[in-house]
Structures are given as structure tokens and as C-alpha cells.
Amino acid sequence: MRPIIQAMAESDVEAIARLRLEAFFEGTGRTLEEDTAGLRGLIAGDGFEAAFVARDRGQPIGSCLLVRDEISSPHDLTPWLAGLVVEETHRGSGVGTALVKTIEAHAASAGIGTLYLYTWQARGFYEALGWTAIEAFEQGGEPMLLMSKSLP
Structure with a gap:
């Protein structure tokens, strides 16, 4: 399957927020309302930050963000690739x-020379895409990895 990637629209926000809650925020107390508000703020922002959605037959099946600040970041770096999430049934398909x-x-295209991200479980995925591990550390008692990629 070749997904269609487009800028996130208001009509995508709730479906993507539900995906994000399940993938990233289960047990944290973050609510659907909080995540939808955050996504709405991002897509209504100044244009530097961005949210993209993958679609299959018109339905949102995944998303990824470009943000200035990563949530609870112990590193003073910017900008970040964040929130990559894909519906489980579409994982492994590109x-x-x-x-x-x-x-x-x-x-x-915005003139950014280096992007950063946090991961632990997806290290191999990002390394295969040219990302480099910078630092392994613990955050909230969990292992975490800071990665970067220089852009052309």
C-alpha cells in the first residue's frame, strides 16, 4: 500500500488523538480533550510546526509531527520529529x-539542518532511515534514546 500523506485537517484530529492516546499516553491521565486541543493548536499555529496524516481510502491511519519542543525533554534542542504513530493493522507497510x-x-524545506527525536523501541527503524543514536538515558525510570539526523 502506498499511503497518501497530507497536512492534518480538523476532521483528522479526533481519530489521530485516539491513536496517540493508545500508543503514547495510556495510564498517564492525559485525556482525549487534552490531546485534541494540542493537535488543534499545532495545526492552527504559525506554520513552522507541522502535523501530517497518512490516509488509506480517505481514513487517517497514522500521523507524525514536527514540533519546536518535545514533551518533558531533558535536552535543550530543537526541532523534534515527534508522535509517529501508525494503526497496528498498517504497521510494516511503509x-x-x-x-x-x-x-x-x-x-x-524550512531550512532546518538537524532534527531530533526520542525513542527506545524503534531504534532500528530510525537507524535504517539514517538517524544516529546520540545518547541513551533514563526518563521516569524507563530507557530512552536521543537520536538525530542531519538534513540536506
């Missing part, structure tokens, strides 16, 4: 790769 490449292209 959707995540397409979303990451879209964020990278958007950032490069």
Missing part, C-alpha cells in the same frame, strides 16, 4: 517511513 520522510522534507 506508512511510518513515508511519514518520517515527509517530516524530514518539510523540515529541510
Whole structure:
């Protein structure tokens, strides 16, 4: 499947927020309302930050963000590739790769030289896309990895 990648629209916000809550915020107390408000603020922002959605037959199946600040970041770096999420049934089909490449292209077109991200479980995925591990550390008692990628 070749996903269609587009800028996130208001009509995508609730579906993507539900995906994000399940993937990133289960057990944290973050609510659907908080995440939808955050996404709405991002897509209504100044244009530097960006949110992209992958679609299959018109339905949102994944998303990825370009943000200035990462949530609870112990590093004073910017900007960040954040919030990559793909519906479980579409994982392994190139959707995540397409979303990451879209964020990278958007950032490069904005003159950004280096992007950062946090991961632990997806290290191999990002390394295969040219990202480099910078620092392993613990955050909230969990292992975390800071990665970067220089953009053309």
C-alpha cells in the first residue's frame, strides 16, 4: 500500500488523538480533550510546526509531527520529529517511513539542518532511515534514546 500523506485537517484530529492516546499516553491521565486541543493548536499555529496524516481510502491511519519542543525533554534542542504513530493493522507497510520522510522534507524545506527525536523501541527503524543514536538515558525510570539526523 502506498499511503497518501497530507497536512492534518480538523476532521483528522479526533481519530489521530485516539491513536496517540493508545500508543503514547495510556495510564498517564492525559485525556482525549487534552490531546485534541494540542493537535488543534499545532495545526492552527504559525506554520513552522507541522502535523501530517497518512490516509488509506480517505481514513487517517497514522500521523507524525514536527514540533519546536518535545514533551518533558531533558535536552535543550530543537526541532523534534515527534508522535509517529501508525494503526497496528498498517504497521510494516511503509506508512511510518513515508511519514518520517515527509517530516524530514518539510523540515529541510524550512531550512532546518538537524532534527531530533526520542525513542527506545524503534531504534532500528530510525537507524535504517539514517538517524544516529546520540545518547541513551533514563526518563521516569524507563530507557530512552536521543537520536538525530542531519538534513540536506
